[in-house]
Amino acid sequence: MSTQRMTRAQVPMEEMILAPGSTCQGCGAAMAARLTFKVLGPNLIRHGIPCCPDHVTKHPRVGAVFEGGGASLTGTSRGLKAIGRTDVKAVGFFGDGGTYDIGFQGLSAAAERNENILVITKDNEAYMNTGGQRSGGTPKYAETTTNPVGPNSRGKNEPKKNIPMIFAAHYVPYIATASVAFPEDLMQKVMYAKDIEGFRLILIQAPCPVGWRFDPAKTVELARAGVQAGVWPLYEIEHGTTFKLNYKPKELKPVSEYLKPQSRFRHMTEIEVNEIQANVAANWQRLLKADEMKTVVL
Amino acid sequence: MHGRGGQGAVTASRIIATAAYEEGKYSQAIPMYGTERRGAPLTAYVRIDDVRVRERELVHNPDISLCFDPLISLQQAVANDLKPKGKVLLNVPFTPDKSELAGDIEIATVNATSIALETLGRPITNTALLGAFAKATSIVKLESVEKAIKKYFPGRLGDMNIAAVRKSYELVSPWVTAKNKVAPKIQVDLNVGGYGALKDVSSWRVFYPAINEEKCIGCKTCWISCPEAALEWKANNKPAMVDRACKGCGVCANECPVKAIEMKRVEGA
Amino acid sequence: MSYEVMVGNKATAVGCKLARVKVAAVFPITPQTTITEYLSEIYASGELPGFEFVNAEGELSSQVIVQAAEAVGARSFTCTSGPGLLYMHHPMQETAAKRLPLVMAVVHRSVKSMQPDHSDLMSQQWQGWLHIYVENAQEILDTTVMAYKIAEDKRIRLPVAIGYDGYVLSYTAEPVEIPAQEEVDAFLPPYKPMPSILPDQVDPKTFGAGWGDGDPMKPWQLHNEAALNGETVIKEVFAEWGKKFGRTYGNGMIALYRVEGADCIITAMGTIAGTTMAAIDKLWADGKKVGLVKIRSFLPFPRKDFQEIAKNVGAIGVFDRSCQPGMWGPVYHQMRSTLYDEDKKTPVIGFIGGLSGKEVRVADMYKLGEKTLKVAKGGKPEAPIQWV
Numbered sequence: 030m031s032t033q034r035m036t037r038a039q040v041p042m043e044e045m046i047l048a049p050g051s052t053c054q055g056c057g058a059a060m061a062a063r064l065t066f067k068v069l070g071p072n073l074i075r076h077g078i079p080c081c082p083d084h085v086t087k088h089p090r091v092g093a094v095f096e097g098g099g100a101s102l103t104g105t106s107r108g109l110k111a112i113g114r115t116d117v118k119a120v121g122f123f124g125d126g127g128t129y130d131i132g133f134q135g136l137s138a139a140a141e142r143n144e145n146i147l148v149i150t151k152d153n154e155a156y157m158n159t160g161g162q163r164s165g166g167t168p169k170y171a172e173t174t175t176n177p178v179g180p181n182s183r184g185k186n187e188p189k190k191n192i193p194m195i196f197a198a199h200y201v202p203y204i205a206t207a208s209v210a211f212p213e214d215l216m217q218k219v220m221y222a223k224d225i226e227g228f229r230l231i232l233i234q235a236p237c238p239v240g241w242r243f244d245p246a247k248t249v250e251l252a253r254a255g256v257q258a259g260v261w262p263l264y265e266i267e268h269g270t271t272f273k274l275n276y277k278p279k280e281l282k283p284v285s286e287y288l289k290p291q292s293r294f295r296h297m298t299e300i301e302v303n304e305i306q307a308n309v310a311a312n313w314q315r316l317l318k319a320d321e322m323k324t325v326v327l
Numbered sequence: 328m329h330g331r332g333g334q335g336a337v338t339a340s341r342i343i344a345t346a347a348y349e350e351g352k353y354s355q356a357i358p359m360y361g362t363e364r365r366g367a368p369l370t371a372y373v374r375i376d377d378v379r380v381r382e383r384e385l386v387h388n389p390d391i392s393l394c395f396d397p398l399i400s401l402q403q404a405v406a407n408d409l410k411p412k413g414k415v416l417l418n419v420p421f422t423p424d425k426s427e428l429a430g431d432i433e434i435a436t437v438n439a440t441s442i443a444l445e446t447l448g449r450p451i452t453n454t455a456l457l458g459a460f461a462k463a464t465s466i467v468k469l470e471s472v473e474k475a476i477k478k479y480f481p482g483r484l485g486d487m488n489i490a491a492v493r494k495s496y497e498l499v500s501p502w503v504t505a506k507n508k509v510a511p512k513i514q515v516d517l518n519v520g521g522y523g524a525l526k527d528v529s530s531w532r533v534f535y536p537a538i539n540e541e542k543c544i545g546c547k548t549c550w551i552s553c554p555e556a557a558l559e560w561k562a563n564n565k566p567a568m569v570d571r572a573c574k575g576c577g578v579c580a581n582e583c584p585v586k587a588i589e590m591k592r593v594e595g596a
Numbered sequence: 597m598s599y600e601v602m603v604g605n606k607a608t609a610v611g612c613k614l615a616r617v618k619v620a621a622v623f624p625i626t627p628q629t630t631i632t633e634y635l636s637e638i639y640a641s642g643e644l645p646g647f648e649f650v651n652a653e654g655e656l657s658s659q660v661i662v663q664a665a666e667a668v669g670a671r672s673f674t675c676t677s678g679p680g681l682l683y684m685h686h687p688m689q690e691t692a693a694k695r696l697p698l699v700m701a702v703v704h705r706s707v708k709s710m711q712p713d714h715s716d717l718m719s720q721q722w723q724g725w726l727h728i729y730v731e732n733a734q735e736i737l738d739t740t741v742m743a744y745k746i747a748e749d750k751r752i753r754l755p756v757a758i759g760y761d762g763y764v765l766s767y768t769a770e771p772v773e774i775p776a777q778e779e780v781d782a783f784l785p786p787y788k789p790m791p792s793i794l795p796d797q798v799d800p801k802t803f804g805a806g807w808g809d810g811d812p813m814k815p816w817q818l819h820n821e822a823a824l825n826g827e828t829v830i831k832e833v834f835a836e837w838g839k840k841f842g843r844t845y846g847n848g849m850i851a852l853y854r855v856e857g858a859d860c861i862i863t864a865m866g867t868i869a870g871t872t873m874a875a876i877d878k879l880w881a882d883g884k885k886v887g888l889v890k891i892r893s894f895l896p897f898p899r900k901d902f903q904e905i906a907k908n909v910g911a912i913g914v915f916d917r918s919c920q921p922g923m924w925g926p927v928y929h930q931m932r933s934t935l936y937d938e939d940k941k942t943p944v945i946g947f948i949g950g951l952s953g954k955e956v957r958v959a960d961m962y963k964l965g966e967k968t969l970k971v972a973k974g975g976k977p978e979a980p981i982q983w984v
Contacts, residue, residue, distance in 0.1 A: 105667070
């Protein structure tokens with residue numbers, strides 16, 4: 030598990046981003062990019078596929094087709110090995126589309142082959158770059174442009190895919206979840222993952238003011254609410270066996286604190302909110318148990 | 328038609344096209360933007376004719392230029408390349424004689440932002456400018472604009488928008504010949520691409536972070552939360568806004584544990 | 597130099613080894629599967645030090661993997677057939693757009709069946725690659741090595757697809773001469789990426805370059821030019837191979853068989869060209885002077901060569917082993933467009949055959965030769981395009 034403890038004072042001052050970027054005001058993905066690349070240093074080749082622009086960074090960049098994230102990282106990693114330059118890291122910074130859906134196959138295969146690659150996913154829970162259509166990362170009841178609320182629909186009908194657990198079930202060296210509201214925890218995890226060999230995936234929740242429909246000033250506040258309500262738990266899994274829950278408040282905040290400020294959930298009835306609350310609470314119990322046993326069953 | 332992503336410039340272009348069609352004219356509305364980006368400048372183009380519009384190139388030499396955003400209205404780019412005696416209609420809180428836009432043009436103004444805030448409760452200025460457009464140019468009639476609006480905004484929302492339209496119809500200024508004839512050499516480029524690092528996003532700000540150094544405890548929460556690294560950390564352990572990088576999102580003010588940052592409205596916004 | 601009786605697919609693998617391929621990413625599909633197995637054996641045996649072998653989970657990923665490996669500076673290879681090539685369609689275009697000198701073997705499998713025809717590679721004409729069609733196992737081995745030299749030439753810097761027919765070539769054994777590694781090393785220098793994307797070699801001024809800057813037509817013009825440069829570079833490389841290894845394949849773009857003194861010619865690509873040579877011999881024996889021009893490079897098309905040849909023949913019979921529904925055969929159209937502006941109007945007739953693996957026999961090509969000869973002598977063809 031990530032062992033380095035970083036304090037606010039130890040956060041590197043140097044920026045690896047070329048700011049300002051072209052994201053919307055208050056973009057969670059821009060925050061995720063800034064923090065991630067602060068601790069990864071310059072000696073990497075950054076891979077991108079179609080997604081929101083987050084930030085240009087001071088790294089050589091390889092682009093690939095939308096479904097090609099896992100494969101292009103594989104090619105770079107193998108190519109670097111073949112030319113004797115394993116000092117250079119192959120790092121991908123992808124969105125939820127390129128991780129959960131169209132990019133899933135390639136990443137799953139790269140994980141199954143335990144390719145030596147670091148994948149960081151900034152999850153804004155929909156295809157935001159094309160205007161906010163639903164993805165496999167969209168949570169239940171969220172309204173998006175392709176599952177709008179109407180007499181025949183309550184928004185997305187299905188739960189969010191559990192990507193961290195799915196990839197942990199590939200028994201890869203390191204899987205972690207992170208949040209822009211917990212920047213030191215995020216950076217610690219990135220630093221830890223950086224030097225591990227094999228397939229590593231860090232999933233960062235990146236709240237999107239435009240798509241989730243909230244005041245852009247509240248991006249970090251909402252990300253925090255998500256963690257504190259148990260909707261976005263912070264944990265690490267190594268080799269699909271050892272488990273650690275990083276943030277364990279004595280009591281979870283109610284999910285309504287997380288859902289209410291977001292207009293994508295504004296249509297939800299009390300019954301639906303209670304449903305989500307019950308699911309989150311049950312999942313939290315499972316995670317507490319896993320943390321106690323220091324293992325997951327996958 | 329110039330505006331920002333999220334201000335409804337594209338919808339406005341379609342409303343005008345619909346209004347023209349209501350009067351038996353042919354129309355065409357072309358939006359021009361990259362990927363979806365809230366806050367970034369964008370341009371829409373409208374053609375109105377008595378016969379079916381066939382050409383599909385962008386409108387490079389407009390008869391009329393509209394601008395929905397008060398800050399973009401200060402940029403010379405909205406007044407460039409118009410036909411001689413072209414007309415520029417701006418959403419700004421001042422009269423046309425105070426505009427610095429240059430060229431062989433006439434300028435009219437209306438404070439669409441405050442009309443929108445009054446009638447709609449939000450600064451979405453597209454419809455609030457269309458009433459002014461109808462009165463000032465006579466290209467479409469007020470009733471046609473209202474009919475078109477009802478198609479895009481049904482029910483109560485439609486009524487509120489019509490109130491905005493009627494108000495700006497009353498309040499739009501007369502046309503005034505521009506006092507400056509020659510455009511400045513240095514101009515802000517309004518064609519913001521969908522990707523890449525940008526030079527200057529100060530025009531995106533409607534609010535800016537006002538920092539109270541006395542209250543500030545130097546915890547760096549604001550600095551670490553900024554999505555654009557738009558707060559530099561000074562030698563005296565306090566933050567300062569980086570003018571070209573701050574989009575005015577307000578995260579820093581929201582996160583500051585001692586409320587040492589206040590989001591203040593930009594002058595003229 | 598040694599020799600071995602080997603199947604076409606093995607010749608591909610041996611070619612890769614001689615070319616010192618560093619990364620291969622593959623996925624099995626009939627009739628290309630055994631290439632993936634030969635490559636895996638090369639990896640397992642350790643006989644190619646530093647070779648990275650990736651069992652990809654699909655052809656699309658295979659293409660992206662080798663595309664990335666080429667970009668970072670590793671000479672790479674992949675292969676596929678039919679539907680596998682169609683699956684690669686999306687990223688395949690980027691390999692060319694990014695100007696990466698990848699080499700890929702396309703073991704022909706029809707898009708409509710498991711048997712060979714040229715519809716798979718022909719359906720990818722638009723991807724911006726160079727297309728070379730080969731006829732026998734020796735040609736596969738030689739062309740695989742040469743393809744890297746062609747692709748990596750700075751006048752080209754485009755990927756090359758080498759097409760050869762499934763079953764009758766991929767799984768058919770023939771004697772193949774294997775050149776010595778040192779001789780191949782002298783012929784084919786190591787690959788250098790252009791530009792390098794390693795962090796300590798990249799130009800930081802290129803960070804943050806806007807998307808879609810500049811004249812939108814320019815990348816197409818440059819790409820078009822580079823593909824056309826294929827004609828010059830292919831001829832040079834094949835000439836050099838001929839000198840060093842003693843084997844020539846015409847001028848690289850085309851190979852002539854008994855065209856000298858012929859009244860007319862027929863054209864064919866791939867294994868059918870070989871079959872046609874037997875038919876040509878029979879035709880001459882029967883007093884019918886028909887020559888064969890084997891087309892090796894389909895893209896770029898041998899325009900100059902055919903404009904020259906057309907001056908001296910009375911008709912050209914073009915054999916297409918693919919049919920684009922609604923538009924007939926691609927080689928037929930290229931030929932007619934190539935000769936349209938010439939002073940002498942040479943009749944060009946088309947034949948479509950061998951689709952979905954239908955066997956094309958010596959007798960079929962003999963008939964084709966007769967029909968073309970009839971037109972050369974002033975007769976009218978039964979139809980401008982005939983189904984064989």
